[in-house]
Amino acid sequence: VMVTVSDNQAKSGDGGAIYHNSNQNLVLKNSTVAYNSGGNLNNALGALQIGNSLVANAAAGADCMGTITSSGYNLDSDGSCALNGEGDIASANPLLLALQDNGGLTLTREPGAGSPAINAGSPSDCPVLDQRYYSRPDRCDIGALESGGMPVQSGSIAFKQPVDMVRESAGVATITLTRSMGSDGPVSVHYQDDPFSVARSGFDFVDFDGVLEWADGEIGDKSFQIQILLDAQSERIEPLKIVLGNPGGGVAIGADRTMILNIVEDGIQFGELAFDSASYTVNENGGSLEVTVKRSNGDAGEVSVTYATADKEATAGKDYTAVSGTLRFADGETSKTINIPIMNDSEDESDETFVLQLSNVTGGAVEGAYNSAVVTIMDDDKTSSGGGTSGDDKADSSGDTTGTTSASSSKGGGGSMHLLLLVLMGSLFVRRRCADESA
Known part of the structure; x- marks a missing residue:
């Protein structure tokens, strides 16, 4: 069905394309048999039936030898097939073009312009596609190839x-x-x-x-x-x-x-695949986070699971690098890791989170308890703050006899030392004043 047999050779009269010598029936449909030396078809024994087929231009010998049965809509070029079925065309030149690549997997011969084979096929029994798997209309051409046929999407x-x-x-x-x-x-x-x-x-x-x-x-x-x-x-x-x-x-x-x-075997377990924790924390300047997927309650066979990240407050490409893929566990293997790059920035912001999700477990394994996990990125850009005034340390002392002194510093613990020094100086001042008055 739907073949092109062309440019073959055999001894004269033996049928250069097909020599049938069997009690079994041979059926040829939607095919082109042409330009074969030694004749095209030879039915020496049994039944040879053709339908919607083109038999033409034997290089030496006749198109047909022996008895050929027609099921209709055939064409032969020299009348030797004795076609007598509905739609048959005898003694007509099909104007076949050269044997060449017309698309498809094999070389074929296309009916040329004006060929009597064009649109002369069966009006009710045409295949949807020709030999090349190109489209055929409702009224197709006689032979294996559809002139003007278009490639189709067979999938x-x-x-x-x-x-x-x-x-x-x-x-x-x-x-x-x-x-x-x-x-x-x-x-x-x-x-x-x-x-x-x-x-x-x-x-x-x-x-x-x-x-x-x-x-x-x-x-x-x-x-x-x-x-x-x-x-x-x-x-x-x-x-x-x-x-x-x-x-x-x-x-x-x-x-x-x-x-x-x-x-x-019954009783063999493939295991459960899950993260080893429901949550993870990483510093913003940590560089990356390594997450472990564990296989528990069985380790038989090869199993796999897919993983992917998804944004929450944290944004892929800004706070972390999105990752996805498939983890494949060999027979007996119980642990795999996922590495997630973390991106540092200089923004003062709240801690942010994203999600890591497992799905599509294969090979007989199932999802474990932690099939998703929340990752928290801890910000490292918090603004420092302290009491006091900015600039140089300042001190103030009153000249009265109470010796009350105040001091402030914007430089942390240094203010305590300054305060002690000022208190000592104030005490010496008071004692000297009292000594002067006594004198």
């Missing part, structure tokens, strides 16, 4: 979750694929287990392979199931690798073209 198919787990006792695992990035045309993909997986077919799971299909215009998820077998052996974790292949309809296989399903 891509990938595993929705590249790593997952199932308990041995669960009995069944459901695997989900998703189609995205386009929905043009019907598409399909094949899936199967990798025979080199640690998990063994017939012991840990029932062997499987199959095809999932999406209709034209359909996007989103499709699922299949794998039967899981319970055994008496102590095996902890056995990974099963699942692979995608053979995409059909022009769809691509996405980045997650393989997945690992961990088949886990």
